[in-house]
Amino acid sequence: WTCPAAMRAPMEALVAGAVATAAAGAEVMRNLDEVVESGFAGPEQARMRGLIEEVQRLEDVADGLEADLHAQVFASEDELGAVGVVLWLKLLELVGDLADYAKKSCNRLRLLVAS
Numbered sequence: 001w002t003c004p005a006a007m008r009a010p011m012e013a014l015v016a017g018a019v020a021t022a023a024a025g026a027e028v029m030r031n032l033d034e035v036v037e038s039g040f041a042g043p044e045q046a047r048m049r050g051l052i053e054e055v056q057r058l059e060d061v062a063d064g065l066e067a068d069l070h071a072q073v074f075a076s077e078d079e080l081g082a083v084g085v086v087l088w089l090k091l092l093e094l095v096g097d098l099a100d101y102a103k104k105s106c107n108r109l110r111l112l113v114a115s
Contacts, residue, residue, distance in 0.1 A: 004076050007088075010069050017062035018098040024055045025102030028109060040113055048113050052106040059103040066096040 003011055028051045031044075038044040073080065073088045080088060 004072075004079055007069060007072050007076065010065060010072065014062060014065040014069060014092070014095055017058060017065055018095050021055060021058040021062055021099035021102045024051065024058055025106055028052055028055060028106050032109065035113055045113055049110070052110050052113075055102055055106040059099045062096065062099040066092055 028048065031048060031051065034044045035048045069092050070089065073085055073092070077085050
């Protein structure tokens, strides 16, 4: 089971984007203690908002890459076969979930920081 040549570079970009989003989300979590110590105010809160916005931006990019790959999977249906299409779609969903979970976590933290 191999990646079709036309999908290789976009798939690598999606994986890199999802990993970058997760890493940015981890950075938000690492800085949470500073915001708590500051009483959810001051420059730490502003910095946290900026980090959260970056996670959202990265996740939006990953979503776009995932949508493009969905189209490529269906365009490659003859080459992949029915089972291949289903497996590729599941793989795209799992990779996309990595970025989605980082964004969801950061959205919840934004509510906490905004309070």
